[in-house]
Amino acid sequence: MTKATYLPAAAGLALCATGALAETPVLQVYTYDSFTTEWGPGPAVEAAFEETCACDLQFVNAGDGAALLARLQLEGPRTEADIVLGLDTNLTAAARETGLFAPHGVTADLDLPIGWEDPDFLPFDWGYFAFVGNAGAAAPANMPELAASDAKIVIQDPRSSTPGLGLLMWVKAAYGDEAPSIWADLADNIVTVTPGWSEAYGLFLDGEADAVLSYTTSPAYHLIAEEDASKVAWAFDEGHYMQVEVAGKVAGTDQPALADAFLAFMVSDTFQSVIPTTNWMYPAATPEAGLPEGFETLITPEKSLLMTADEAAAARDTALDEWRTALSQ
Known part of the structure; x- marks a missing residue:
């Protein structure tokens, strides 16, 4: 083959390869x-x-959990998202009101502490919020004791973070009309409020606070990944607020079959077995191998607190106003 005939052939191969990638x-x-x-x-x-789908799965960072909903509300029907993963039950009512989600159609053998019948949002993990501190330090037994102590804490902003919003619901569910006074008393314990969980936990690890709002499962990371038993979750006698994290299919997706396949994969053993030692939460469907060694050392709340999606939506604005008022004093 001469050089003159070879170049067009090579160009044709390149175009075919480009076309294959585009498809x-x-x-x-x-x-x-x-x-x-x-x-x-x-x-x-x-x-x-990607081993199962012959596709390109792309995760798009959108801040912390509550910021996901804000971004979706801003983008509306123009969103390029096919799946939104990381909302929780404090946000699902507002997410449903956008009209941007379609039923998931997945039937799964879930292992949650509560029944689950939501047609639009499918759980992938769950846990309990808790303040995490250093082992050996004095640990308060409830919110009033924390407020009365000298402990310095870092929390997350409820407008951008699901843990931050979860704390608002925790205080509201446990103390009802007394929530404003709880926040007023807690205000001087709060070192700072961060946009998301990662920033807050990093400040705690850097010694900037005595405790951080996180999860009862967070000490498992230190124990299993670092062989470090120096972090503990404080057990509160008023109970701990539960978080169930979910994913939903965007109704306007141009990849409906792939979106359905991903949601089905999400509750498979392959996906769920990854959750305990990467997201450091309880899987929504317990893997065949069970939970990793070390999870048995975690505290189990004596009382679980959880508002329904509609209750959380109804309480959110009031709880947010109470929080803002206390922290602005």
Whole structure:
């Protein structure tokens, strides 16, 4: 073959390769930042799903959990998201009101402490909020004791973070009309309010606070990944607020079959077995291998607190006003 005939053939091969790449379907999943870090579930989930889907799974960072909903509300029907992963039951009522979600159609054998019948949002993990501090330090037994102590804490902004919003619901569910006075008393314990969980937890690890709003499962990370038993979750006698994290299919997706396949994959053993030691939460469907060694050391709340999605939506604005008023004094 002469050089003159070889070049067009090579160009044709290049065009074919480019065309093949262009035909690879893309599934965009909006999620929170910590999910996609190298130590989060994202990399393992991406690799495992792409082995089954002949697609390009792309995670798109959208801040912390509550920021996911804000971004979706801003983008509206123009959103490029196919799946939104990382909302929770404090946000699902508002998410449903956008009209942007379609029924997931997945039937799964879930292992949650509560019944689950939501047609639009499918759980992928769950846990309990808690303040995490250092072992050996004095630990308050409830919110009033925390407020009366000298403990310095870091919390997350409820307008951008699901843990931050969860704390508002925790105080409201446990103390009702007394919530404003609880916040007024807690205000001088709060060192700072961060946009998301990662920033807050980092400040705690750097010694900037005595405790951080996190989860009862957070000490498992230190114990299992670092062989460090120096972090503990404080057990509060008023109970701990539960978080159930969910994903939903965007109604306007141009990849409906892929979106359905991803949601079905999300509750599979492959996905769920990744959750305990990457997202450091309880899986929504217990893996065949069970929970990793070390999870048995975690505290189990004596009382679970959880508002329904509609109750949380109704309480959110009042709880947010109470929080803002206390912290502005």
